[in-house]
Amino acid sequence: MSSDLFTSLYVFMLAAFIGFEVIRRVSPLLHTPLMSLTNALDAIAVVGAIILAGEHKTTLSTVLGTLAIVAATSNVVGGFLITDRMLGMFKASRTQKPRP
Amino acid sequence: MPSTEHIIELAYLIATALFILSLKWLSSPSTARRGVRAGEIGMFLAIAGTLLHHSIVDYKWIAIALVLGSIIGVPLGMVQMTAVPQRTALSHAFGAFCVTLVGTAEFYLRTPAIPRMLMSVLSMEVILGSLTFTGSLMAAGKLQEVLPQRPITYKGQNIVNLSLLAIAIGLAGDLVIHPGHVHMFPVVLGIALLFGVMMIVPIGGADMPTVISLLNSYAGLSAAAMGFVLDSKLLIIAGALDGASGFILSVNMSKAMNRSFSNVLFGAFGQEQASGTAQKQQRPVRSATPEEAAAILSAANKVVIVPGYGMAVAQAQHKVRELFDALTKRGVDVKFGIHPVAGRMPGHMNVLLAEADIPYDKLLDMDEINSDFPQTDVALVIGANDVTNPAARTDTASPIYGMPILDVDKARTVMVIKRSMSPGFAGIDNPLYYLDKTLMLFGDAKSFVGDIVRELGGGGHR
Numbered sequence: 359m360s361s362d363l364f365t366s367l368y369v370f371m372l373a374a375f376i377g378f379e380v381i382r383r384v385s386p387l388l389h390t391p392l393m394s395l396t397n398a399l400d401a402i403a404v405v406g407a408i409i410l411a412g413e414h415k416t417t418l419s420t421v422l423g424t425l426a427i428v429a430a431t432s433n434v435v436g437g438f439l440i441t442d443r444m445l446g447m448f449k450a451s452r453t454q455k456p457r458p
Numbered sequence: 459m460p461s462t463e464h465i466i467e468l469a470y471l472i473a474t475a476l477f478i479l480s481l482k483w484l485s486s487p488s489t490a491r492r493g494v495r496a497g498e499i500g501m502f503l504a505i506a507g508t509l510l511h512h513s514i515v516d517y518k519w520i521a522i523a524l525v526l527g528s529i530i531g532v533p534l535g536m537v538q539m540t541a542v543p544q545r546t547a548l549s550h551a552f553g554a555f556c557v558t559l560v561g562t563a564e565f566y567l568r569t570p571a572i573p574r575m576l577m578s579v580l581s582m583e584v585i586l587g588s589l590t591f592t593g594s595l596m597a598a599g600k601l602q603e604v605l606p607q608r609p610i611t612y613k614g615q616n617i618v619n620l621s622l623l624a625i626a627i628g629l630a631g632d633l634v635i636h637p638g639h640v641h642m643f644p645v646v647l648g649i650a651l652l653f654g655v656m657m658i659v660p661i662g663g664a665d666m667p668t669v670i671s672l673l674n675s676y677a678g679l680s681a682a683a684m685g686f687v688l689d690s691k692l693l694i695i696a697g698a699l700d701g702a703s704g705f706i707l708s709v710n711m712s713k714a715m716n717r718s719f720s721n722v723l724f725g726a727f728g729q730e731q732a733s734g735t736a737q738k739q740q741r742p743v744r745s746a747t748p749e750e751a752a753a754i755l756s757a758a759n760k761v762v763i764v765p766g767y768g769m770a771v772a773q774a775q776h777k778v779r780e781l782f783d784a785l786t787k788r789g790v791d792v793k794f795g796i797h798p799v800a801g802r803m804p805g806h807m808n809v810l811l812a813e814a815d816i817p818y819d820k821l822l823d824m825d826e827i828n829s830d831f832p833q834t835d836v837a838l839v840i841g842a843n844d845v846t847n848p849a850a851r852t853d854t855a856s857p858i859y860g861m862p863i864l865d866v867d868k869a870r871t872v873m874v875i876k877r878s879m880s881p882g883f884a885g886i887d888n889p890l891y892y893l894d895k896t897l898m899l900f901g902d903a904k905s906f907v908g909d910i911v912r913e914l915g916g917g918g919h920r
Contacts, residue, residue: 381703396481405690
């Protein structure tokens with residue numbers, strides 16, 4: 359357990375560094391889509407919930423797992439959808455249609 | 459032949475790479491949509507891989523929950539752009555809810571034989587998850603204006619709040635040392651849930667960009683903690699990325715509002731309430747009509763429009779686009795100067811203007827635009843107040859002293875569209891309005907901009 363925990367800590371630390379370096383480069387222009395995208399990615403927690411609900415160990419764990427899947431899936435679907443909608447609105451000057 | 463186990467791990471590995479690429483591609487608007495695709499594929503692979511897991515014996519509830527979640531998710535993805543902040547807060551709540559539920563289930567499955575290290579991480583997961591859950595619900599309620607936007611403060615609030623958190627952590631510590639104290643678990647949960655509510659009570663609408671970012675970070679960290687508990691590298695990495703993102707945004711927002719870093723970490727902001735309304739002076743201001751404003755704007759070479767949340771409230775962004783088009787057609791160089799806290803969440807104003815079809819290369823960040831103001835003929839402020847207040851630069855007694863602002867007062871002429879002379883959200887008087895070069899355009903942002911556009915279009919034949 360404790361060696362696993364340390365492996366996990368290494369993974370966490372490296373991921374945090376990568377996160378800082380990658381996200382620092384995101385222009386303030388896109389900070390709202392950034393938040394909705396990370397929110398959708400964060401809903402990867404759904405994988406834990408799926409196993410919990412599917413294992414069927416106790417009634418409590420199945421109920422909690424099922425609810426957790428609902429919550430996370432709505433973030434996955436809603437998060438990607440709104441991020442894509444927002445990004446579709448960002449257009450550069452040259453692609454702007456000439457107005458009549 | 460690789461085993462199912464290996465296939466699942468491989469799917470997770472690819473998903474992780476795609477998640478990182480997804481954020482990398484978000485750095486530029488030209489590749490950003492590719493980033494969304496990468497994220498979607500990664501998510502699909504991870505979920506598909508998980509469904510192959512050997513310990514799953516029953517798919518019925520999984521299927522029902524996936525369908526139900528999608529049904530809820532679609533309308534949440536189709537909300538109006540002005541409602542994106544509350545949608546985001548709500549999705550932080552959902553994410554944290556998921557983490558808390560899984561943590562709770564794990565606790566009751568494994569108790570009382572939980573190793574101490576595992577129980578420590580599990581407590582962190584559940585405490586962070588539940589305070590983010592109620593905190594985000596509160597934030598969403600305030601943003602949706604179903605809860606009062608004004609901050610509610612009382613004496614000793616910080617002490618009460620920090621004690622609550624300390625008690626929750628203390629009881630969790632007790633659980634770590636004495637795994638038999640199972641009855642303590644719901645108490646820890648309850649106190650953390652309560653703390654989430656109390657944490658947001660003192661926070662006003664103007665502080666929302668910081669709060670949302672902070673909750674984003676908490677949601678990420680709680681998911682990472684869940685990854686530790688379940689020993690899922692994928693979850694740890696996704697949580698760390700989300701946590702880092704929320705952290706960077708929180709720091710950005712707190713810098714933009716001139717609040718210290720420790721304030722951000724403890725969420726103890728929005729305390730100093732300005733009592734500036736009492737000492738408001740009756741000084742003369744110059745006002746102008748739409749015709750006069752149109753004449754000045756069309757004579758300008760360089761115009762910078764500074765939009766604030768008031769513009770979004772008045773739903774004036776499409777009229778502003780028409781103004782942008784009319785002026786651009788006359789050869790005026792029009793740009794937008796955007797303060798980091800101009801909307802209700804980081805980057806919100808950019809989305810609102812992009813929705814109104816304003817090209818994104820005309821949307822400039824505070825740092826990019828500030829050097830332009832001395833060469834600007836007209837700075838047109840629409841629905842923004844405190845972020846243009848020169849007192850932040852000069853008046854050490856001002857509650858917003860030190861806050862970085864847009865230097866609109868350096869432009870040759872300043873025009874401010876405002877309903878009345880009433881002070882802004884923080885209740886601070888703005889000396890900008892009394893400058894000789896400032897013209898006040900009194901009225902509703904949408905109809906006033908509409909009137910200017912009509913003047914420019916109608917009588918504007920040269």
